[in-house]
Amino acid sequence: MNRIKTIIKKEWAEVFKNRMVLFTIIFLPLLLATLPLIILGVSGGFGMEDISDGLPGQFTQVCPEGLTGGECFQVMMVSQFMLLFMMVPLIIPVNIAAYSVVGEKTTRSLEPLLATPITTLELLIGKNLAAVIPAVIATWGGFLVFAVGAGIIVQSVNVTRALISPVWLFAVIVIGPLLAVLSVNFSLMVSSRVTDPRAAEQISAVIIIPVLVVFFGQIAGLFFINASIVLGTAVVLLFIDAIMIYLAERVFQRETILTRWK
Amino acid sequence: MIVTENLTKEFESVLAVDHLTLEVNEGEVFGFLGPNGAGKTTTIRMLTSLIGPTAGTAAVNGYQIGKEDKQIRQTVGILTEAPGLYENLSAEYNLEIYANLYEVKDPKGQVEKYLRMMGLWDRRSDEAGTFSKGMRQKLALSRALLHEPRILFLDEPTAALDPESARLVRDFIAELRKEGRTIFLCTHNLDEADRLCDRIGIFKTHLLVVDTPDRLRTQVFGRKVVFHLIKADEMLAGILRGLPFVSDVRLIDNKLVVNTDNPELHNPDIIRLLVGQGADIQFVGELRRSLEDVYLQLVRETHE
Numbered sequence: 042m043n044r045i046k047t048i049i050k051k052e053w054a055e056v057f058k059n060r061m062v063l064f065t066i067i068f069l070p071l072l073l074a075t076l077p078l079i080i081l082g083v084s085g086g087f088g089m090e091d092i093s094d095g096l097p098g099q100f101t102q103v104c105p106e107g108l109t110g111g112e113c114f115q116v117m118m119v120s121q122f123m124l125l126f127m128m129v130p131l132i133i134p135v136n137i138a139a140y141s142v143v144g145e146k147t148t149r150s151l152e153p154l155l156a157t158p159i160t161t162l163e164l165l166i167g168k169n170l171a172a173v174i175p176a177v178i179a180t181w182g183g184f185l186v187f188a189v190g191a192g193i194i195v196q197s198v199n200v201t202r203a204l205i206s207p208v209w210l211f212a213v214i215v216i217g218p219l220l221a222v223l224s225v226n227f228s229l230m231v232s233s234r235v236t237d238p239r240a241a242e243q244i245s246a247v248i249i250i251p252v253l254v255v256f257f258g259q260i261a262g263l264f265f266i267n268a269s270i271v272l273g274t275a276v277v278l279l280f281i282d283a284i285m286i287y288l289a290e291r292v293f294q295r296e297t298i299l300t301r302w303k
Numbered sequence: 304m305i306v307t308e309n310l311t312k313e314f315e316s317v318l319a320v321d322h323l324t325l326e327v328n329e330g331e332v333f334g335f336l337g338p339n340g341a342g343k344t345t346t347i348r349m350l351t352s353l354i355g356p357t358a359g360t361a362a363v364n365g366y367q368i369g370k371e372d373k374q375i376r377q378t379v380g381i382l383t384e385a386p387g388l389y390e391n392l393s394a395e396y397n398l399e400i401y402a403n404l405y406e407v408k409d410p411k412g413q414v415e416k417y418l419r420m421m422g423l424w425d426r427r428s429d430e431a432g433t434f435s436k437g438m439r440q441k442l443a444l445s446r447a448l449l450h451e452p453r454i455l456f457l458d459e460p461t462a463a464l465d466p467e468s469a470r471l472v473r474d475f476i477a478e479l480r481k482e483g484r485t486i487f488l489c490t491h492n493l494d495e496a497d498r499l500c501d502r503i504g505i506f507k508t509h510l511l512v513v514d515t516p517d518r519l520r521t522q523v524f525g526r527k528v529v530f531h532l533i534k535a536d537e538m539l540a541g542i543l544r545g546l547p548f549v550s551d552v553r554l555i556d557n558k559l560v561v562n563t564d565n566p567e568l569h570n571p572d573i574i575r576l577l578v579g580q581g582a583d584i585q586f587v588g589e590l591r592r593s594l595e596d597v598y599l600q601l602v603r604e605t606h607e
């Protein structure tokens with residue numbers, strides 16, 4: 042336990058000295074939280090009470106009962122961008138893990154570290170938590186900013202309730218951390234193979250592609266995020282996370298690090 | 304303290320260490336000499352449980368490698384080939400991390416002790432990245448000592464240091480030896496090995512020889528004594544050649560270079576004989592070959 046804490050503190054001391062990483066952790070969630078708020082503010086002023094005729098059929102289907110056409114449109118628009126918000130727990134760990142692993146490689150600091158009695162699992166857990174904790178805090182913090190902002194901007198209680206629904210709360214509270222774990226282990230593995238933190242980040246960034254696919258799929262009207270999709274995603278992610286941790290632990294064996302990491 | 308038996312490491316296509324059988328005693332400074340790529344670092348990595356051997360066994364401090372790795376890591380200290388410091392963390396924090404990882408009893412106290420000992424205390428808050436090579440090496444050496452290991456592995460500790468820093472590190476190793484620690488020292492610097500090591504092993508994938516530096520010298524070149532005379536000549540050389548304990552005599556200017564197996568015993572006889580012949584002796588001294596000559600001779604022999 043103490044060793045894990047030592048690793049986490051050391052990772053943070055190092056990584057937060059990097060301005061780019063710090064910038065990403067603070068501004069990415071803020072940006073993605075204010076974007077839907079702006080949409081809310083702008084679309085709220087249109088007075089679109091009568092546009093329900095023009096809405097695609099699925100819209101009214103998914104909207105909760107008791108919303109006017111305009112309110113429903115508002116909820117739909119904002120939900121699209123909420124989805125982009127799920128990029129926060131994916132992008133932040135990529136930044137942290139890429140800098141920490143590639144940094145250790147260039148200064149060759151892993152060898153003396155591995156010569157200490159630390160177990161590879163402790164090291165892996167330390168690196169995981171060092172990246173997951175800030176990502177989760179940023180995700181939850183960003184969502185809090187959005188929820189508070191929406192509460193102020195939106196007058197209709199129905200709209201607020203639809204926006205801060207159990208589905209989205211579940212997505213942010215449960216899926217957020219699961220995505221962060223997936224992301225950090227993926228970038229740890231990628232970082233073990235490259236020597237440049239930027240390359241590591243760029244390769245690891247492919248991890249946001251699934252979120253973008255869902256985003257555009259939803260815009261194109263292929264499907265809408267609902268409770269069963271979110272629950273299903275959580276189960277699948279749990280499974281993928283387990284595999285990723287297993288693979289990362291193999292990459293993090295002493296012998297592998299010293300003889301195969303270049 | 305360190306016992307290896309047929310320790311072998313083969314990478315995919317490279318045989319790095321081949322059937323190394325070796326014993327290093329407690330309190331000994333053992334010099335492990337060999338050219339680049341000889342397999343020295345690989346050997347250290349196996350003995351510190353960083354990588355596993357492909358064949359053979361070894362025990363360090365009584366613990367079997369591959370079986371009691373955690374105990375080995377807890378009891379040995381290692382100075383890796385690259386210092387591997389966290390460059391944007393302070394010197395003090397670099398050490399604190401390791402004090403915590405080794406779970407030393409008084410982390411702050413140990414960190415201060417070694418920072419002061421190495422003369423880095425005043426710079427403790429500076430980032431390690433701002434340090435000179437010599438300071439980095441001293442910091443890395445402190446890091447290896449925080450948990451007071453009885454066995455130390457030093458991988459080329461003075462390579463890439465300027466003479467002054469190298470001297471400091473060398474003096475420090477001599478101090479550690481006085482404290483009775485066992486030291487496994489990999490080095491290229493033969494002069495350093497000669498001065499610091501109780502025994503040396505010359506190694507190039509295989510262990511070529513192991514012995515004290517002096518015995519290796521004798522083994523390779525025999526012992527030679529030089530007699531400086533005011534005037535030396537062939538006649539005197541001939542007389543010495545007739546002695547039963549002298550194997551060879553060469554005349555160089557006014558010097559007689561005499562090969563003899565036991566100069567301590569026979570030099571007085573030779574001196575008496577020379578004086579009896581009316582020779583005026585100015586100096587008598589042993590011709591010490593440098594360890595470098597010994598090393599080059601041995602490495603060359605194994606090439607043939």
Ligand SMILES: Nc1ncnc2c1ncn2[C@@H]1O[C@H](COP(=O)(O)OP(=O)(O)O)[C@@H](O)[C@H]1O
Pocket residue numbers: 299300301314315317318319337338339340341342343344345346
């Ligand atoms: N991870 C590795 N994979 C393949 N070959 C290696 C690896 N590490 C070392 N070697 C090879 O093993 C040999 C010994 O290397 P090393 O132990 O570093 O030598 P030294 O420290 O004596 O210079 C060299 O030929 C080197 O190329």
Ligand SMILES: [Mg+2]
Pocket residue numbers: 343344345384458
């Ligand atoms: Mg080496």
